[in-house]
Amino acid sequence: MLSDGQFALLLFGVVVIVRRWHFYRYVRPYMPVFVVAGCVHYLYSGKIEHGIGYDVLCEELSILDSVNAWFVTFSPIIAFDIRAVIKDLVVLVGVYHLCNYCTQVYNWVREMVPMGLHHFIKYCTDIAYEAIKEFPVVQDKVDEEKTKFIATIDADIKSKARVIDGGSMNYELPQTGMDQSHVLNIMKSCTQKEDEIWEKGKVSGGIYHGDRDHINFLNEAFNQYSISNPLHTDIWPSMLKYESEIISMTASLVNGGHESVCGCTTSGGTESIILAIKAHRDYYRRKANITAPEMIACTSAHAAVDKACELLNIKLIKVPMRPKTYEIDVQRVVEAITCNTVLIYSSAPSFPQGVIDPITELGAIASYYEVGLHVDGCLGGFVLPFAKRLGYDIPDFDFGVKGVTSMSLDTHKYGYALKGTSVVLYRNSNYRAAQYFLYPEWPGGFYTTATLAGSRSGGMIAQTWASMVTVGMDGYMEYARGIMDTAKIIAKGIEDTMPELLCIGGTHAMVVCIAGNPDVRVKGEVVNIHSIGDAMSKKGWSLNSLQLPASVHLCCTVRHIGRHDLFLRELRECLDEQKRLMMEVDPMDRRLHGNAAVYGLASSMPPGPVKELLTTYNNCMMDKL
Numbered sequence: 001m002l003s004d005g006q007f008a009l010l011l012f013g014v015v016v017i018v019r020r021w022h023f024y025r026y027v028r029p030y031m032p033v034f035v036v037a038g039c040v041h042y043l044y045s046g047k048i049e050h051g052i053g054y055d056v057l058c059e060e061l062s063i064l065d066s067v068n069a070w071f072v073t074f075s076p077i078i079a080f081d082i083r084a085v086i087k088d089l090v091v092l093v094g095v096y097h098l099c100n101y102c103t104q105v106y107n108w109v110r111e112m113v114p115m116g117l118h119h120f121i122k123y124c125t126d127i128a129y130e131a132i133k134e135f136p137v138v139q140d141k142v143d144e145e146k147t148k149f150i151a152t153i154d155a156d157i158k159s160k161a162r163v164i165d166g167g168s169m170n171y172e173l174p175q176t177g178m179d180q181s182h183v184l185n186i187m188k189s190c191t192q193k194e195d196e197i198w199e200k201g202k203v204s205g206g207i208y209h210g211d212r213d214h215i216n217f218l219n220e221a222f223n224q225y226s227i228s229n230p231l232h233t234d235i236w237p238s239m240l241k242y243e244s245e246i247i248s249m250t251a252s253l254v255n256g257g258h259e260s261v262c263g264c265t266t267s268g269g270t271e272s273i274i275l276a277i278k279a280h281r282d283y284y285r286r287k288a289n290i291t292a293p294e295m296i297a298c299t300s301a302h303a304a305v306d307k308a309c310e311l312l313n314i315k316l317i318k319v320p321m322r323p324k325t326y327e328i329d330v331q332r333v334v335e336a337i338t339c340n341t342v343l344i345y346s347s348a349p350s351f352p353q354g355v356i357d358p359i360t361e362l363g364a365i366a367s368y369y370e371v372g373l374h375v376d377g378c379l380g381g382f383v384l385p386f387a388k389r390l391g392y393d394i395p396d397f398d399f400g401v402k403g404v405t406s407m408s409l410d411t412h413k414y415g416y417a418l419k420g421t422s423v424v425l426y427r428n429s430n431y432r433a434a435q436y437f438l439y440p441e442w443p444g445g446f447y448t449t450a451t452l453a454g455s456r457s458g459g460m461i462a463q464t465w466a467s468m469v470t471v472g473m474d475g476y477m478e479y480a481r482g483i484m485d486t487a488k489i490i491a492k493g494i495e496d497t498m499p500e501l502l503c504i505g506g507t508h509a510m511v512v513c514i515a516g517n518p519d520v521r522v523k524g525e526v527v528n529i530h531s532i533g534d535a536m537s538k539k540g541w542s543l544n545s546l547q548l549p550a551s552v553h554l555c556c557t558v559r560h561i562g563r564h565d566l567f568l569r570e571l572r573e574c575l576d577e578q579k580r581l582m583m584e585v586d587p588m589d590r591r592l593h594g595n596a597a598v599y600g601l602a603s604s605m606p607p608g609p610v611k612e613l614l615t616t617y618n619n620c621m622m623d624k625l
């Protein structure tokens with residue numbers, strides 16, 4: 001017979017191993033049955049022999065003696081020693097918690113190791129920073145950086161907002177209301193200048209269509225429903241038509257022939273992603289009794305995933321990209337699956353490098369392990385389906401792939417609608433049902449919403465529908481062709497004529513991601529791509545700055561169709577200028593500015609102080625000018 005010590009050790013081993021096994025998720029729903037069976041067996045077959053720790057506990061629990069005496073005297077039915085039972089239970093609970101803590105430590109080590117040394121050092125420096133951040137020297141240094149940062153934001157952005165309406169500020173309500181015409185004049189004078197910036201077609205992403213006629217038409221459609229609220233279907237039944245058609249039209253692009261695909265409209269990509277993740281969390285809680293959900297995403301996944309997991313209390317396991325292709329590392333995904341996994345998250349394409357993850361491989365894994373698979377098509381959802389039909393080399397990415405359980409597609413990006421709408425789709429209505437919020441006992445009446453919002457703007461839905469039905473299949477095809485070609489021409493131009501730069505991640509989609517080429521150096525140095533990005537912004541281009549690895553990207557939109565030569569010419573000018581600087585000026589004498597300085601500084605810092613700068617940024621954006 002085993003002693004308690006041996007028994008505990010054995011139990012610990014079994015729990016550590018079994019909890020890693022995916023198989024455990026099938027056992028778990030029956031755990032209560034096992035527990036009851038165990039208790040019954042325990043009560044009717046005598047107790048376990050006691051070993052280590054038992055005597056100590058007996059001393060500690062001597063107060064139970066009187067309780068026990070009472071039981072023994074007055075309870076002829078319970079013919080066992082209640083004191084001993086409680087002590088056994090205490091031992092078991094202790095062992096259980098020990099097992100839990102140990103598996104946590106084990107999991108933590110297991111996750112840290114593959115993330116590599118760089119990640120580990122960042123992690124350690126962050127702990128160190130947390131420990132010393134209250135020291136005056138550190139505080140002074142951080143404050144100094146903050147002050148510099150605030151000054152930069154002030155000069156670059158806030159100063160431009162401060163001059164509006166002759167510099168007059170409204171920090172309290174104006175006593176008598178302003179003239180409507182005055183307000184409109186203020187706004188018109190602002191937007192006239194602001195529209196010039198993006199109308200030149202030099203902004204990466206941001207404006208996806210931007211033709212005046214299209215915008216005016218969408219505004220008109222919005223106007224018709226500007227006061228409507230789809231929560232009140234009794235007043236605006238026409239909303240039902242628009243909303244259900246937006247969902248069906250979107251689904252028809254990606255359903256892979258599965259009629260069961262369904263979905264709903266949301267306020268944007270982030271909400272679609274939060275809802276898809278919530279749906280999987282709740283679906284698997286019901287189906288497999290998973291109460292400590294985990295999901296797996298690539299480091300290239302959109303930040304909305306991290307936000308969703310923070311909000312929904314889901315443990316997010318990040319896996320790296322494959323080094324050359326920048327796709328999610330599928331092998332790492334398999335290793336990360338546990339009994340608590342509810343969802344694998346993939347992108348088609350990813351935001352940073354515009355890479356389409358290997359959805360078919362992931363789908364096979366997801367269906368084998370019976371976990372969900374989300375395809376983030378927020379960016380590409382209204383380009384890839386058309387590009388595929390046009391014959392571009394696009395791997396399978398939609399519900400036609402076995403294992404895909406949900407997708408998100410932004411109508412407010414390449415659907416060419418105004419900002420504030422997106423669509424989330426599910427393989428069948430069981431997943432969608434897990435997304436809903438239901439509250440039948442509210443004193444305010446039966447309450448249910450399909451999405452996060454309560455009241456919503458019907459105008460947003462109306463203009464989205466208007467955009468989709470007026471652009472039509474031919475329109476979307478035409479735009480997709482122009483956009484894909486533009487991206488490919490730009491990528492080829494860089495490859496052929498700018499050896500110091502490198503397009504990373506290929507161009508399967510409409511994103512051109514550019515980094516310094518480590519194999520073609522100037523005086524032994526790799527070109528600083530953020531400096532090139534800064535030089536481009538002096539020429540009016542607004543490219544996205546990326547990190548890990550350092551790069552910038554141009555997300556091609558309708559605005560860029562026909563502007564590839566302009567982009568290539570100006571990029572070459574910036575590169576030549578940068579090369580000249582690198583040849584002539586010693587690295588020590590070269591001061592970094594703008595984004596190059598910000599990302600240069602941040603890459604050498606642990607996350608803690610960078611977070612403080614990001615908080616500062618948010619404060620600056622909302623505090624008084």
Ligand SMILES: *Cc1c(COP(=O)(O)O)cnc(C)c1O
Binds near residue numbers: 349376378379
């Ligand atoms: C834009 C984007 C999102 C998030 O969408 P928002 O509309 O900004 O909330 C998610 N994933 C990808 C790949 C995106 O490009």
